[in-house]
Amino acid sequence: MSTTALRAASKGRLFEPKLIIGIVVVAVLLVISLFTGVYDIFGAQDGGEMFAITRIPRTIALVLAGAAMAMSGLVMQLLTQNRFVEPTTTGTTEWAGLGLLLVMIVNPGADLLTKMTFAILAAFIGTMVFFLFLRRVSLKASLTVPIVGIMLGSVVGAISTFIALQTDMLQSLGIWFAGSFTSILRGQYEVLWIVAIVAVAIFLVADRFTVAGLGEEIATNVGLNYKQVMFLGTGLIAIATGVVTVVVGNLPFLGLIVPNIVSMFRGDDLRGNLPWVVLLGVGIVTVCDLVGRTIIMPFEVPVSLILGVLGAVVFIALLLRQRRNG
Secondary structure, eight states, rough: OOOHHHHHHTTTTTTHHHHHHHHHHHHHHHHHHHHOSSOTTSSSTHHHHHHIIHHHHHHHHHHHHHHHHHHHHHHHHHHOOOTTOOTTTHHHHHHHHHHHHHHHHHHOOOHHHHHHHHHHHHHHHHHHHHHHHHHTSSSSOOHHHHHHHHHHHHHHHHHHHHHHHHHTTTHHHHHHHSSSSSSSSSSSGGGGHHOOOOOOOHHHHHHHHHHTTTHHHHHHHHTOOHHHHHHHHHHHHHHHHHHHHHHHHOOOHHOOOOOOOHHHHHHOHHHHHHHHHHHHHHHHHHHHHHHHHHHHHHOOOHHHHHHHHHHHHHHHHHHHHHHOOO
């Protein structure tokens, strides 16, 4: 099937009544996020200023980070033809963390843009290593692929831990990987807007990713430059993962949960699924963040902990579902 045919097939599926309902639900969650917190923004004298400095940036970060990681998981699952992969099960996040660690060792006073650049480069290298390694793996069973990614990620994580121990930066490494929106403030989150550009790019080339997901032979037969599309997809995944890792930290399993839930109901058309993936990604991150902020208030539980528990449950459910379906 050509990319033109795919575009025509998905054109009428982008805007549906159910999507409007979903947008309203997520918007309500975001409004709740704006007004959830220990600080009294209504009673305090500087409440309005604190609202602008902390609450608005945090809510925007929820939207951008949730959308970025959900989309990255969707693209990665298409390119690997495997529903059990995403940046945290392929080592991409660990590579981004390694890049961030190295730049902090070489240049402790590095600005946010420099950290982000190194994290993106490391994430790109790591994702390419995963794809290259995958091409040489003879067994392509659904569980083999994520196991390979988790093994590679564990090796990179061990290297990062060793380097952090040697340079007395283990605590910093732990903070970076404990994904949390607690420290999101005005002036510290704006680079996340880069992932909005990534989202637009993914939408523009969605049909190419969908065709590439059919396999190299089929994609080549319909005139698609398979290697070029894989390279582009890897770059977009690396940018999204690198930026989110630097600003927020690790958001485990989000890219696994969201695309699988959406695909169960809507199939595998990336262009048609993308709005739903974005909405569900933002919704899940926001709910997890709200739980983390209220469960032991006035203290906070990192959103990565809530996501990790939720993701583990969904991962097991997906495994059981696949086994039941043969």
